[in-house]
Amino acid sequence: MAQDNSPNKTITMNQRRSRTKFTEDQLKILIKAFDQNPYPGYATKQRLALEINTDQSRIQIWFQNRRARHQCQKKSEPDEDLESSQDQDHSEEEIQSREDRRCRTSYTSSQLHTLIGAFMNNPYPGIDTREQLTKEIGIPESRVQIWFQNRRSRFHVQSKREPDDQDSEQRQDQEQDLWDERV
DNA sequence: ACTAATCTGATCATACCCTGTATGATCAGCGCATTAGT
Numbered sequence: 001m002a003q004d005n006s007p008n009k010t011i012t013m014n015q016r017r018s019r020t021k022f023t024e025d026q027l028k029i030l031i032k033a034f035d036q037n038p039y040p041g042y043a044t045k046q047r048l049a050l051e052i053n054t055d056q057s058r059i060q061i062w063f064q065n066r067r068a069r070h071q072c073q074k075k076s077e078p079d080e081d082l083e084s085s086q087d088q089d090h091s092e093e094e095i096q097s098r099e100d101r102r103c104r105t106s107y108t109s110s111q112l113h114t115l116i117g118a119f120m121n122n123p124y125p126g127i128d129t130r131e132q133l134t135k136e137i138g139i140p141e142s143r144v145q146i147w148f149q150n151r152r153s154r155f156h157v158q159s160k161r162e163p164d165d166q167d168s169e170q171r172q173d174q175e176q177d178l179w180d181e182r183v
Numbered sequence: 184a185c186t187a188a189t190c191t192g193a194t195c196a197t198a199c200c201c202t203g204t205a206t207g208a209t210c211a212g213c214g215c216a217t218t219a220g221t
Contacts, residue, residue: 019187019220039210058187060209065187068212104197104207124190143207145189150207153192 014126022062026052030062038067041100057142107147111137115147123152 022030029052033040040048040063042056049056107115114137118125125133125148127141134141 016188016219021187021221042208061188062186064210067210068216069186071211071213071215101196101208106198106207127188146208147206149190152190154206156191 014122014124015128017127020054020058022052022054026054030059030066034063034066034070038063038070042102043100055142057140057145060142105139105143107137107139111139115144115151119148119151123148123155 029048033044033048037044040059045056045059045063048059114133118129118133122129125144130141130144130148133139133144137144139147
């Protein structure tokens with residue numbers, strides 16, 4: 001679901017990453033890959049990233065956006081995929097890609113300490129802040145971004161779940177402050 | 184206008200520990216997510 005935080009136009013959030021402009025050739029390659037499999041696994045995304053000389057995270061976003069725009073294929077008939085042995089390679093590739101996720105990143109306690117500090121300071125860091133964190137802790141910016149997404153999400157869920165005790169009330173206030181800061 | 188970047192919330196997957204729990208990775212978004220750069 002979309003964010004209900006539309007009012008904050010005034011502060012222009014933080015800085016966004018600059019918009020990527022794909023060349024025609026890059027798009028050709030991406031579209032071809034998408035037609036073959038709209039859910040590429042990590043290895044495929046890596047290969048594509050190398051092939052068109054862009055970051056793997058940009059590939060991921062591009063596929064997400066394209067799926068959102070072309071959300072027709074999967075819904076219609078899931079049966080055909082199952083029974084089709086006609087094009088083995090294809091379905092096999094799809095199955096493989098489903099399993100092939102990026103390896104789970106594990107953070108050291110000092111990395112977490114830095115991230116949590118940054119989160120308390122601002123739960124919505126812009127690209128500059130994220131890049132700075134990347135330098136500081138040696139974790140790719142794309143992982144930093146995911147870490148913040150997960151953290152926000154769970155912070156939200158947790159504060160909804162524990163409305164009673166005082167600690168959590170305090171926490172909620174803190175959270176509210178953090179959220180309000182954005183406006 | 185088109186579409187990359189970003190967001191929330193749900194869910195899958197895995198590490199660590201004792202069969203759950205915490206948390207990283209991936210996904211959809213339905214009056215077809217919203218915001219914003221070109």
